[in-house]
Amino acid sequence: MTEQTKPTFIYTFGYSKEERELCHLEMRCFFGKETDENILISHVNISPSRSPFIRERIEVTLEGDELQDILDQVTAIKMADETFKVIFSKTNDRKPPHTIEYQERRDIERSVGWLIEGEADVHQPDHTFGMATVGGRWYFGHYEKSEAVWLQHTKKPREYSTALSTRVARAVMNIAVPNPQGIKAIDPCCGIGTVLVEGLSMGINIEGRDINPLVVTGSRENIAHFGFNGTVTMGPISEVTEKYDVAIIDLPYNLYTHATPEDQFSILKQARRIADKVIVITIESMDEKVKESGFSIQDRCLTQKGHFTREILVCT
Incomplete structure (x- = not known):
């Protein structure tokens, strides 16, 4: 096999039109770049199950x-007693008339499989190999x-109508903490813990807080329901007296709470401290308040849930 100084990974993506901005912001936080091709090559190693948008990864x-x-190189692969399968990704950046359609992908899989020394098993292989063109x-x-x-987390014991969807919450968590190593995070307006559950499921060191005793109880119950250990x-x-690397602030909005603009501004100022x-999540423009709080907006996107349009701001 060829020697490489750094591992190279290929990722493929899937998202709806409404999710495009959110997916691209997550891409930029993970990989430092984005693409509309739904396939990306990078030296950054991300578990594909971390993202709600990544479909597959090839190392x-x-x-x-x-x-x-x-074809010339795979002849060196010896599987011994282990079985294998070859998958040619249907996602690539080729444009017509150079696209590789279903039958050609299957033919390529068979051609490669024939040259690997070992037994193929398309149902329960010991190893799965992937192929792609980029x-x-x-x-x-x-x-x-x-x-x-994240789909396992959609049915919680405690629900909250305006909470982020688990899919958005997971992306927000990735935007906040693309690399969890040594990072300490807090969600100080955590509600019923949708973001906390996603963060804890990815092994991120995050704790929650809220002023509402009912939602604090609900958040703790949701976390325990999925078998996680988290502090709320x-x-x-x-x-809050401790210092954190990152805070996720889903700003309370006065449509459903008693939060005033002054309350929101106070939360932002405390977050700066x-x-x-x-990461600021808001349903109304907060640019001026964010800047007045001492932050600089580094990146942003819009995401929708029903009739809600939320803006996600990355601030430092």
């Missing part, structure tokens, strides 16, 4: 300018399909 072990280059080159490597973990305290953000980076 590249072989590459070449032509399919024949891959930027005119051909790639082959270890394949991993995304698991929709009661009280205003002004009483306790965190180096803040």
Whole structure:
């Protein structure tokens, strides 16, 4: 197999038109770039199941300018007693008339499979290999399909009508903490804990807080329901004394709470005090208040849930 100084990964994506901005913001936070091609190549290693938009990942072990280059190299693969399967990704950046359709993908899978020394098993293989074309080159490597973990969290014991969907909450968590190593996060207006559940499910060090005793109880119940250990305290953000790397602020809005513009501004100012980076989620324009609080807006996107349009701001 070819030697590479850094591992190379290929990711494919799927999202609706309404989710495009959110997916692209998550891409930028993960990979430092975005693409409309639904396929991206990067040295950044992200578990595909972290993102609600990543469909699959290939950890590249072989590459070449032509399919024949891959065919020549796979003959060196010896599977011994283990079985394997080859999947050619249906997502690529080729444009008509150069697209690779279903039958051709199956033919390529068989051609590659015939050259690998070992037993093929399309149903329960010990190893799955993936293939893709990106930027005119051909790639082959270890394949991993995304698991929709967040779907397991959609039915909570406690619900809240205006809470973020689990899909959006997971993306927001990734935008806030693309690399969890050594990061300490807080959601000081956590509500019933939708963001907390997603963060804890990804092994992120995050704790919650809220001023409403009912939702604090609900948040704790939701976290425990999914088998996670998380801390949720009661009280205003002004009483937080610890310092955090990042805070996620889903601003309470006066349509459903008694929060005033002054309350929202106070929350932002307190967030500036306790965190180096803040993700602000709001249903109304907060640019001026965010700036007055001492933040600089680094990135942003819009996302929709029913008739709600929320803006997500990445602030430092």
